[in-house]
Amino acid sequence: MEFEFDEDQRLLQRLVRETVAKSRSQPADQLWATYLELGWLEAPPVELAIVLEELGYAADPTPFLATATWFAPLAGRLPSGSGTGVFDGTGRFVLDADRADEIAVLTRDGVRIVTGPELGAARADIFDPTLHVAHVEVGDLVPGIPDLALMGLAISTVGSCRRILDLAVAHVKERVQFDVPIGSFQAVKHKAADMYVAIERARALAYFSALTIAEDDPRRGRAASMAKAAAGECQRIVFRNGFQLFGAMGFTWENELQIHLKRAKAGDLLLGTAAVHRRALLEKTRQERERSGPQGERSGPYRETSGQEGVVTG
Amino acid sequence: MKLDSGSEVEEFRAEFAAFLDAHLPTPDEAGPASRSSADVPAWARRWQRTLFDAGWLLPGKPPEYGGRNATLPQQLAHLEELSRRRIYHSFNPQGIGIVAASILTFGTEEQKKRWAVPLLRSEITAALGMSEPGAGSDLAGLRTRAVLDGDQFVVNGQKVWTSGAHDADVLLTFVRSDPAAPKHKGISVLLIPTDTEGVVRRPFASMAAQDDLDFNEVFFTDVRVPRENLVGPLNKGWSVAHGSLGHERTMLWLSFAERLDDLIRDAPSDEEWYATLLMDAQALRLLGYRQLGGDRDPAELSVLKLLGSEAIQVASLNALEDRGPEGLVHPEVTGPPNHMSIDHFISSWFERYARSFAGTIAGGTSEIQRNIIAERVLGLPR
Numbered sequence: 001m002e003f004e005f006d007e008d009q010r011l012l013q014r015l016v017r018e019t020v021a022k023s024r025s026q027p028a029d030q031l032w033a034t035y036l037e038l039g040w041l042e043a044p045p046v047e048l049a050i051v052l053e054e055l056g057y058a059a060d061p062t063p064f065l066a067t068a069t070w071f072a073p074l075a076g077r078l079p080s081g082s083g084t085g086v087f088d089g090t091g092r093f094v095l096d097a098d099r100a101d102e103i104a105v106l107t108r109d110g111v112r113i114v115t116g117p118e119l120g121a122a123r124a125d126i127f128d129p130t131l132h133v134a135h136v137e138v139g140d141l142v143p144g145i146p147d148l149a150l151m152g153l154a155i156s157t158v159g160s161c162r163r164i165l166d167l168a169v170a171h172v173k174e175r176v177q178f179d180v181p182i183g184s185f186q187a188v189k190h191k192a193a194d195m196y197v198a199i200e201r202a203r204a205l206a207y208f209s210a211l212t213i214a215e216d217d218p219r220r221g222r223a224a225s226m227a228k229a230a231a232g233e234c235q236r237i238v239f240r241n242g243f244q245l246f247g248a249m250g251f252t253w254e255n256e257l258q259i260h261l262k263r264a265k266a267g268d269l270l271l272g273t274a275a276v277h278r279r280a281l282l283e284k285t286r287q288e289r290e291r292s293g294p295q296g297e298r299s300g301p302y303r304e305t306s307g308q309e310g311v312v313t314g
Numbered sequence: 315m316k317l318d319s320g321s322e323v324e325e326f327r328a329e330f331a332a333f334l335d336a337h338l339p340t341p342d343e344a345g346p347a348s349r350s351s352a353d354v355p356a357w358a359r360r361w362q363r364t365l366f367d368a369g370w371l372l373p374g375k376p377p378e379y380g381g382r383n384a385t386l387p388q389q390l391a392h393l394e395e396l397s398r399r400r401i402y403h404s405f406n407p408q409g410i411g412i413v414a415a416s417i418l419t420f421g422t423e424e425q426k427k428r429w430a431v432p433l434l435r436s437e438i439t440a441a442l443g444m445s446e447p448g449a450g451s452d453l454a455g456l457r458t459r460a461v462l463d464g465d466q467f468v469v470n471g472q473k474v475w476t477s478g479a480h481d482a483d484v485l486l487t488f489v490r491s492d493p494a495a496p497k498h499k500g501i502s503v504l505l506i507p508t509d510t511e512g513v514v515r516r517p518f519a520s521m522a523a524q525d526d527l528d529f530n531e532v533f534f535t536d537v538r539v540p541r542e543n544l545v546g547p548l549n550k551g552w553s554v555a556h557g558s559l560g561h562e563r564t565m566l567w568l569s570f571a572e573r574l575d576d577l578i579r580d581a582p583s584d585e586e587w588y589a590t591l592l593m594d595a596q597a598l599r600l601l602g603y604r605q606l607g608g609d610r611d612p613a614e615l616s617v618l619k620l621l622g623s624e625a626i627q628v629a630s631l632n633a634l635e636d637r638g639p640e641g642l643v644h645p646e647v648t649g650p651p652n653h654m655s656i657d658h659f660i661s662s663w664f665e666r667y668a669r670s671f672a673g674t675i676a677g678g679t680s681e682i683q684r685n686i687i688a689e690r691v692l693g694l695p696r
Binding site: 001002003004005006009046165169172173180181183184186188189190192193194196197200201202204205207208211212215217222223226229230233275277278279281282285 | 315316317318319320584586588589590592593594596597600601603604617620621681683684685687688689691692693694695696
């Protein structure tokens with residue numbers, strides 16, 4: 001397989017980074033207009049992941065994530081305005097349900113589209129004041145989380161984690177104690193290195209998920225759970241180490257670290273934590289094994305097994 | 315980004331698979347077993363020679379060095395095809411992967427003919443003399459001395475951890491040739507035949523078993539080495555070390571990915587750690603594939619080593635713990651019997667866990683890898 005971005009994807013990544021950096025302090029509706037104008041909502045899965053990673057990095061205040069990865073895969077189209085989806089069977093903690101123009105609801109009779117105002121869901125109080133979450137009162141809900149929603153939340157969380165690492169690295173390079181920058185201490189370096197490795201791992205699995213969705217590969221269900229679980233595992237390390245490396249300053253309201261710590265933690269808690277998706281991955285892997293028979297379980301030099309990647313993902 | 319690797323790679327893979335099906339030694343032909351990383355029994359020498367002659371030993375090299383000028387993705391497919399069947403293409407891995415590779419990169423034409431080709435054809439075997447009692451992570455602090463006396467070097471000192479030295483014909487030895495220079499700038503590399511007077515090799519057992527003899531201490535007392543055995547320029551040994559190990563490190567992640575695949579197959583579990591293992595194996599391959607694209611920071615190879623070796627260690631420990639008191643049993647069949655592998659790690663679950671520390675200690679400890687990531691990738695002060 002080829003796991004490098006191609007030229008167009010690299011260009012897109014640069015464009016998104018520049019756009020997001022330039023419009024950092026703009027209000028949400030202005031940002032939203034920019035995203036629409038640039039056509040980011042229509043991006044196919046891998047390109048969408050590129051956009052979402054950078055929006056996660058910037059703690060994006062718009063309903064972009066919910067519209068592109070909660071509404072669209074359920075409704076099979078983009079909403080007029082913004083959108084979100086109800087697909088976990090409970091209707092609780094639905095991203096942007098308080099402000100979405102359209103809401104796609106997964107019910108026993110299939111997908112139903114309702115307008116946001118019609119539903120009138122009130123925003124819930126949560127620890128992250130920049131995130132919109134609401135509980136939705138609709139009957140006959142059934143669970144069926146789209147792979148794209150798991151991937152989207154995973155790569156957004158990876159973006160938050162990258163931001164936390166960048167902030168922490170900048171801090172430990174500047175903060176002087178015992179007459180040297182604390183970043184010169186190995187105890188500090190090793191925490192930062194562990195954050196970096198966790199991010200690389202989660203990022204790779206998130207893009208793998210996007211790629212399996214883009215190519216409708218049979219591994220897409222497992223890849224989506226891997227992505228969500230890895231993002232959750234990643235934020236555990238990055239939250240803990242990033243917070244710790246900042247010392248008491250990271251605990252203050254005025255330090256922007258708090259914004260990204262909260263986003264990262266919310267990214268794990270929504271749509272199933274790392275533990276939930278580790279178990280989901282085991283279940284999906286078991287089902288896959290049952291479908292494909294005992295082949296690939298054990299192999300000696302003469303035993304033909306399924307392809308390497310097939311072995312890896314079960 | 316795309317999932318398939320292209321027909322050029324898949325045709326190459328299929329051709330190699332057909333070759334293996336036709337030529338692989340059978341279990342009856344494969345005996346006796348190799349006892350160390352430089353002990354290559356006659357049947358295994360014949361096998362390596364078969365690979366060399368067919369251009370399947372090091373496909374990335376030209377035919378005179380056992381290859382067919384394959385591309386990097388094709389070389390990866392070759393290694394994957396071997397690992398899928400748990401096959402070693404050489405029972406003297408450091409002889410091919412590091413010693414011959416170093417000579418091909420830094421050696422003279424004469425040295426390539428005299429040493430590299432016989433190594434590749436499995437006519438001789440080699441070991442790598444780098445570490446010393448006082449030079450492990452701080453390799454550049456090595457103290458084995460080489461003094462030029464006419465057209466010979468006179469070598470005095472000691473190496474340790476020299477895998478397979480007692481079975482090897484030649485040692486690629488890193489020596490201090492200029493004690494006055496800064497420590498990275500006074501190192502040279504010599505090929506020292508093990509039958510030279512003054513070379514004493516003492517194998518010592520690992521914790522796995524009293525008769526598991528691969529590690530060696532090697533003592534050099536007034537060992538006279540012809541000047542023509544100098545590999546690369548005098549006092550430029552540090553760049554040889556970087557070059558030869560760098561080559562090895564490019565594909566090192568793949569051997570970790572293989573170990574993870576082995577654990578996936580050998581230790582299926584309903585516990586959550588098994589999901590983490592599936593994820594680690596997939597992530598390592600993805601990051602490794604990305605590395606093939608070129609233009610990557612070599613320091614990022616540290617990410618692959620750290621991720622891979624630590625994942626193996628965690629999964630091996632979990633596999634051991636899964637068994638509870640049954641994990642005490644030794645010997646124990648923990649993987650399929652395989653005459654084509656030099657791994658002894660299938661002897662028990664405890665041994666598999668114990669051997670996982672080779673990955674986190676050898677070739678730069680996990681702590682050193684974290685330093686490299688922090689300093690060279692993240693830019694933290696030294």
